[in-house]
Amino acid sequence: MKKxxxxxxxxxxxxxxxxxxxxxxxxxxxxxAAVGVVLSDNALVNWELEIGPPALEVYPFDFYAKxxxxxxxxxxxxxxxxxxxxxxxxxxxxxxxAGVSNDLITRAADVMxxxxxxxxxxxxxxxxxxxxxxxxxxxxxxxxxxxxACPSFYSRPxxxxxxxxTVVDRVLDLAGFDLKTYRWSESD
Numbered sequence: 001m002k003k004x005x006x007x008x009x010x011x012x013x014x015x016x017x018x019x020x021x022x023x024x025x026x027x028x029x030x031x032x033a034a035v036g037v038v039l040s041d042n043a044l045v046n047w048e049l050e051i052g053p054p055a056l057e058v059y060p061f062d063f064y065a066k067x068x069x070x071x072x073x074x075x076x077x078x079x080x081x082x083x084x085x086x087x088x089x090x091x092x093x094x095x096x097x098a099g100v101s102n103d104l105i106t107r108a109a110d111v112m113x114x115x116x117x118x119x120x121x122x123x124x125x126x127x128x129x130x131x132x133x134x135x136x137x138x139x140x141x142x143x144x145x146x147x148x149a150c151p152s153f154y155s156r157p158x159x160x161x162x163x164x165x166t167v168v169d170r171v172l173d174l175a176g177f178d179l180k181t182y183r184w185s186e187s188d
């Protein structure tokens with residue numbers, strides 16, 4: 001059965017992670033039935049600041065406004081199975097941890113947790129305060145996966161996109177996608 005995915009992009013620095021995730025989802029299109037995308041206002045600001053104007057129209061996904069509570073993944077009955085928050089700002093992480101469902105991103109995350117489905121958060125902020133760590137602990141205890149945007153260098157990435165892909169490939173692995181990527185101590 002093909003996956004139904006939610007991608008939330010928040011205002012943390014690291015728009016390249018979101019772009020690489022969307023690009024890789026296109027390459028994995030045989031493995032998903034639907035991809036719903038929602039961006040915070042600051043996500044659009046950071047995307048333009050960090051990598052240029054977002055050409056979101058090139059992506060074959062369903063885009064939703066941040067306050068569209070009629071989006072299918074605002075309810076557990078739609079059976080979206082995985083949600084990525086990439087990158088995930090500490091403010092968004094804190095609102096999700098507190099159960100504040102005041103926009104589509106926080107509502108969808110709340111749905112994933114209550115339905116015991118995969119919620120994968122990709123925080124990029126550093127350093128971390130005790131509040132951040134406690135929120136991560138709380139979300140982990142609630143069933144979320146915290147996958148910090150900490151790239152690996154085993155594969156000797158050469159470009160910024162290749163560096164970001166080391167994190168995105170790990171995130172896609174966590175969601176159960178079948179993908180070709182660098183694997184420790186495995187040859188091609």
